[in-house]
Amino acid sequence: xxxxxxxxxxxxxxxxxxxxxxxxxxxxxxxxxxxxxxxxxxxxxxxxxxxxxxxxxxxxxxxxxxxxxxxxxxxxxxxxxxxxxxxxxxxxxxxxxxxxxxxxxxxxxxxxxxxxxxxxxxxxxxxxxxxxxxxxxxxxxxxxxxxxxxxxxxxxxxxxxxxxxxxxxxxxxxxxxxxxxxxxxxxxxxxxxxxxxxxxxxxxxxxxxxxxxxxxxxxxxxxxxxxxxxxxxxxxxxxxxxxxxxxxxxxxxxxxxxxxxxxxxxxxxxxxxxxxxxxxxxxxxxxxxxxxxxxxxxxxxxxxxxxxx
Numbered sequence: 001x002x003x004x005x006x007x008x009x010x011x012x013x014x015x016x017x018x019x020x021x022x023x024x025x026x027x028x029x030x031x032x033x034x035x036x037x038x039x040x041x042x043x044x045x046x047x048x049x050x051x052x053x054x055x056x057x058x059x060x061x062x063x064x065x066x067x068x069x070x071x072x073x074x075x076x077x078x079x080x081x082x083x084x085x086x087x088x089x090x091x092x093x094x095x096x097x098x099x100x101x102x103x104x105x106x107x108x109x110x111x112x113x114x115x116x117x118x119x120x121x122x123x124x125x126x127x128x129x130x131x132x133x134x135x136x137x138x139x140x141x142x143x144x145x146x147x148x149x150x151x152x153x154x155x156x157x158x159x160x161x162x163x164x165x166x167x168x169x170x171x172x173x174x175x176x177x178x179x180x181x182x183x184x185x186x187x188x189x190x191x192x193x194x195x196x197x198x199x200x201x202x203x204x205x206x207x208x209x210x211x212x213x214x215x216x217x218x219x220x221x222x223x224x225x226x227x228x229x230x231x232x233x234x235x236x237x238x239x240x241x242x243x244x245x246x247x248x249x250x251x252x253x254x255x256x257x258x259x260x261x262x263x264x265x266x267x268x269x270x271x272x273x274x275x276x277x278x279x280x281x282x283x284x285x286x287x288x289x290x291x292x293x294x295x296x297x298x299x300x301x302x303x304x305x306x307x308x309x
Contacts, residue, residue, distance in 0.1 A: 004029045004156060004187040005050060009059035012045055019045045021210040022059070027203075032178060032188040034201030036297065042210045043191040044084065047158045050189070052076055063156060077105070079156045080149035084164065087145065090134030094125060094144055097133055098151060105152035119147040123177065139170025146177060150186075157181070159190045163197065175200060195294045206297055213300055218293055226303060227296040232256065233274060234291045237265040239284040252277060257302055266295055 003026035012020040020042040027033040037043050048054040050061050052072025061068040063075045088097045098119065102112040120126040123143040128136060133144060142162060149157060159178075163171040175197065178188060190201065198204050198218075205215040214221055221227070228234070237258075239245050242265045249258045249265055254273030258265055266289070269277055278286045291299070 002029060003027065003062070004031075005033070005061075005063055005189055007046065007050065007059070007061040010046065010049060010056055010061055011058035012042075012049055012054060013057040018210050020049070020056075023207070023212045024059075025205055025212065025215055027187055027189060029187055030182055030185050031202045032182050032190060032200070034198040034204040035189060035191045035207065036193070036198055036204060037191075037207035041207045043207060044160055046207075047081070047160055047189065047191070051079055051081055051158060077152070078154055079158060080152070080154035082142075082145050082149050082157070082159045082162050084160045088133050088141075088148060091132060093130055093132055094136070095129040097144060097148055101148040102151050107152060115151050115153065119151055122150075122180070123147045137170075138166040139173065142166055142170065142174055143177075146174065150181070154186070156187045157189070159188065161191050161193065163192065163194065171197070195292070198293055204293070206300065208301055208304060213304065214296070221293060221296050222291050224296060224300075227291055227299045229256075229268075231271055232268050233271045233288050234295060235267050235269055235274065235277070236261070236287050236289045237267060237281065237284050238263070238287075239265070239281070245281075245284070249281075252280060257299065259298060261292065261294070266292070268295075268299060 005027035007023050007025050010020055010023045011018065023046065035043055045054065049056055050063060050068055052068055052075045055069065064078055066075050068075060089100065092100065098116050099112070102115060107115055120129070123146060125140065125143050125147055128140060133141065136144060146162070163174055182188060192198060203215065203217050204221060205212055207213070214224060237245070237249060242260055242263060246258060246260060246265060249255055249267055254270035254277065256268045256270070258267035274286070
């Protein structure tokens with residue numbers, strides 16, 4: 001794999017606080033790489049370091065073969081960045097925002113006009129060109145933010161929780177745009193809290209307490225030994241009222257963890273106790289399942305929490 005984005009033992013400290021600890025990974029050309037983790041785990045800090053906005057305390061990284069320590073200014077010419085919050089100028093119109101960012105990235109004249117028309121067509125934002133950005137809905141604000149982030153035709157896009165706070169239809173439309181750009185060779189690094197979005201990514205990394213604790217495809221993560229401890233099975237318990245049943249399940253012998261998942265309960269239980277579990281829940285249907293991505297990350301997180309006590 002030729003790495004378009006690479007982190008090599010990346011460590012970032014702010015005084016006595018280690019925000020990112022010894023993180024390494026690679027992302028290939030055209031890949032959509034998902035990055036998950038609780039708030040404060042280091043996701044945004046890693047993006048800022050890779051974009052050349054923060055200098056690592058230790059380790060390094062490369063973007064398109066350029067060193068994030070030595071070539072920060074040049075890297076920023078080749079990447080696009082959408083921040084967690086809408087960061088454009090709400091008092092300016094859509095057209096004025098696009099013109100401003102075209103100028104920031106050094107586009108002018110015919111090239112600026114050409115790219116403006118291209119991103120209008122790609123994002124569908126043309127009907128709103130005269131509207132002030134602050135008057136757009138959440139979904140259209142995100143489309144505008146994406147349009148501004150790609151107006152200079154970047155080869156790499158960093159998207160920090162790009163769909164936070166927008167409705168499901170707008171989320172799907174934005175992801176359709178990402179897949180379209182990925183098909184054209186653009187490489188993505190996307191942070192998200194939504195498991196369904198993570199499952200759309202080619203590979204996923206999970207960072208917790210500043211450390212990257214898992215990375216792989218969804219199928220690889222589902223089969224991690226740490227998420228499937230020896231002698232246990234993942235089960236789905238279908239019952240009429242899972243909320244009322246949850247504490248009962250958690251208190252049963254052999255049940256290591258249990259949580260609500262939609263209209264069911266997902267539990268990690270000792271395999272040799274499944275017969276007893278079914279006997280104690282005669283009105284419920286208990287089936288063994290593959291762990292969901294959420295199950296994997298919850299199990300990994302619980303293990304780290306237990307180890308740190």
